[in-house]
Amino acid sequence: MTAVDTPARPAGAAGLPTLRGTTAPPLGRLVGVELRKLRDTRAGAWLLVTIALVVLGIIGLGTLWGVNATASFGSFVSVQVMPLQLLVPMVAVLAVTGEWSQRGALTTFALVPRRGRVVAAKALAVLLVTLAVAAVGVAVAAAGIVVGSALHDVPAAWDLTAEQAGRFLLITVLSAAVGFALGVLIRSSAPALVAYLGFVLIVPMLSAIAGSYVAWWAAHGLWLDLATTLQAFAAPQVTGEAWAQLGTSTLLWVGVPLAFGLRGLLRTEIR
Amino acid sequence: MVITIESLTKRYGGFAAVDDASFTAAPGRVTGFLGPNGAGKSTTLRILVGLAEPTSGSARVLGRRYGDLPNPGLDVGVLLDASAQHGGRTGLETLTLAQRTLGLPATRVDAALDLVSLTEAEAHRRVRDYSLGMRQRLGVATALLGEPQVLVLDEPANGLDPAGIRWMRDLLRGFADDGGTVLLSSHLLAEIQMIADDIVVIGDGRVVAQGTKDELLAGHGTLVRAADPAALAAALTGAGFTAAPTADGAVTTDAGLDAAGAAAFAAGIAVTELRAGDGASLEETFLALTTDTQRDTPRASTGAAA
Numbered sequence: 001m002t003a004v005d006t007p008a009r010p011a012g013a014a015g016l017p018t019l020r021g022t023t024a025p026p027l028g029r030l031v032g033v034e035l036r037k038l039r040d041t042r043a044g045a046w047l048l049v050t051i052a053l054v055v056l057g058i059i060g061l062g063t064l065w066g067v068n069a070t071a072s073f074g075s076f077v078s079v080q081v082m083p084l085q086l087l088v089p090m091v092a093v094l095a096v097t098g099e100w101s102q103r104g105a106l107t108t109f110a111l112v113p114r115r116g117r118v119v120a121a122k123a124l125a126v127l128l129v130t131l132a133v134a135a136v137g138v139a140v141a142a143a144g145i146v147v148g149s150a151l152h153d154v155p156a157a158w159d160l161t162a163e164q165a166g167r168f169l170l171i172t173v174l175s176a177a178v179g180f181a182l183g184v185l186i187r188s189s190a191p192a193l194v195a196y197l198g199f200v201l202i203v204p205m206l207s208a209i210a211g212s213y214v215a216w217w218a219a220h221g222l223w224l225d226l227a228t229t230l231q232a233f234a235a236p237q238v239t240g241e242a243w244a245q246l247g248t249s250t251l252l253w254v255g256v257p258l259a260f261g262l263r264g265l266l267r268t269e270i271r
Numbered sequence: 272m273v274i275t276i277e278s279l280t281k282r283y284g285g286f287a288a289v290d291d292a293s294f295t296a297a298p299g300r301v302t303g304f305l306g307p308n309g310a311g312k313s314t315t316l317r318i319l320v321g322l323a324e325p326t327s328g329s330a331r332v333l334g335r336r337y338g339d340l341p342n343p344g345l346d347v348g349v350l351l352d353a354s355a356q357h358g359g360r361t362g363l364e365t366l367t368l369a370q371r372t373l374g375l376p377a378t379r380v381d382a383a384l385d386l387v388s389l390t391e392a393e394a395h396r397r398v399r400d401y402s403l404g405m406r407q408r409l410g411v412a413t414a415l416l417g418e419p420q421v422l423v424l425d426e427p428a429n430g431l432d433p434a435g436i437r438w439m440r441d442l443l444r445g446f447a448d449d450g451g452t453v454l455l456s457s458h459l460l461a462e463i464q465m466i467a468d469d470i471v472v473i474g475d476g477r478v479v480a481q482g483t484k485d486e487l488l489a490g491h492g493t494l495v496r497a498a499d500p501a502a503l504a505a506a507l508t509g510a511g512f513t514a515a516p517t518a519d520g521a522v523t524t525d526a527g528l529d530a531a532g533a534a535a536f537a538a539g540i541a542v543t544e545l546r547a548g549d550g551a552s553l554e555e556t557f558l559a560l561t562t563d564t565q566r567d568t569p570r571a572s573t574g575a576a577a
Contacts, residue, residue: 015334017334017420019333019341020417020418020420021343022341024342040364041360102358102359103352106351107355107369110322110349110351111343111372111373113340267324269324270323
């Protein structure tokens with residue numbers, strides 16, 4: 001990092017005062033700090049505990065009452081997708097907006113004036129949490145299958161393909177990305193959370209209604225409606241067209257708000 | 272000069288929160304940045320630490336733009352607003368986040384808590400339960416965490432009781448005596464008078480005066496005392512000078528020491544005291560310097576300049 005982070009003008013040559021801080025905080029360290037921020041407030045800690053409890057609750061119920069002819073690993077994983085799609089992005093939203101709700105940004109960006117690095121560290125921290133939650137979800141599902149098949153004396157069906165697992169992960173990661181982008185754009189906790197709920201709950205509903213009235217939207221809406229497109233990714237099979245629709249709608253819901261949001265965040269006056 | 276503000280201007284629409292301001296802060300000195308609320312102090316400090324961009328002009332610390340400092344927390348301690356700390360974190364956690372960001376050993380957190388006299392029990396309380404004075408101490412602890420050579424503090428004495436202000440003064444005095452540079456703002460004269468060595472006065476975005484405290488406090492005129500103040504005043508006015516009685520029976524005049532003595536002698540008045548006049552209180556200086564730029568009526572767009 002030293003070569004990159006040395007000030008443009010070498011201190012000695014210009015006769016500038018010597019600095020104590022000669023190397024910028026490495027990105028890994030900033031990611032560690034951001035991970036810590038995600039859990040060191042009551043709201044953050046409770047959100048993470050809630051996610052864990054929801055996963056345990058769903059699989060617990062499934063283990064007790066959801067096992068019929070076979071204990072299906074695939075269904076135990078897929079049943080977690082919708083709740084995680086709702087909860088994990090809240091972590092992403094709050095990771096960004098938390099800096100503004102209590103004006104901690106004033107300290108954060110005084111310590112690290114390169115704002116882009118802070119945002120990158122937050123994005124990586126959210127990604128790590130998302131991956132950890134997914135891993136825990138899969139592990140709990142596996143445990144539920146083992147217990148459930150023994151409990152009900154039915155065979156365990158390890159029927160989750162890697163491709164499906166990958167798509168479930170993609171749904172969760174992209175949902176978190178939408179939450180993060182909306183957080184960067186809106187920078188205020190409650191409105192950004194509402195915006196995300198709008199994205200995941202209201203927009204698909206409106207989209208369905210619009211599709212029933214307008215033939216064009218019924219045929220083409222999925223190119224823009226990421227939440228509905230993502231629902232298709234939970235299905236056993238995904239078409240090539242769905243992948244293309246995922247691309248355009250992700251651009252609209254992640255790319256566009258992130259671009260506008262970053263433009264503002266990197267330049268705005270921090271008060 | 273450790274801090275150099277040069278022709279700094281910050282406009283919000285048509286309103287100039289900071290208007291062609293230039294001043295410096297030197298090592299070993301506490302520089303007080305004095306001005307009424309909305310004068311542009313906070314805007315200037317935000318630009319200095321890279322949280323806002325100037326419209327024109329420049330602000331440099333240690334010869335560089337703040338944003339070009341690789342790890343600024345180790346060189347410049349910053350406290351812009353003690354209330355801008357997450358209420359849900361403990362004081363200890365707040366410091367730990369900064370300590371980790373800067374890459375410092377964990378022992379620095381305890382050292383910083385000691386420096387600002389926050390107890391172990393207080394450090395474990397959530398910041399939302401802190402008084403403003405405790406938040407100021409926590410903010411100062413964050414600023415001191417990286418053992419910086421420069422301190423930039425916006426209204427650090429706000430919310431402190433008199434003992435707290437004295438503590439702040441001693442802390443900053445010690446910091447400057449060790450060769451550090453301190454720039455602190457205040458809208459209260461008494462604070463600045465108590466803490467600062469050098470003073471920069473700002474009103475409506477413009478620097479209206481700057482100098483050492485002694486320069487700005489230098490008195491003018493002469494104080495003369497005699498048994499009969501009325502006769503003394505008459506003698507002075509008779510000689511063509513001003514004469515104003517003071518509350519304790521002396522007379523102040525714009526005559527020099529020689530001329531005032533001579534006027535009294537000519538009138539046959541025995542002078543019991545004759546000396547240079549008391550320094551005008553910084554308050555008068557401050558008010559005189561700012562009344563012509565500071566409007567009493569609320570301005571349309573002061574929000575941007577707080």
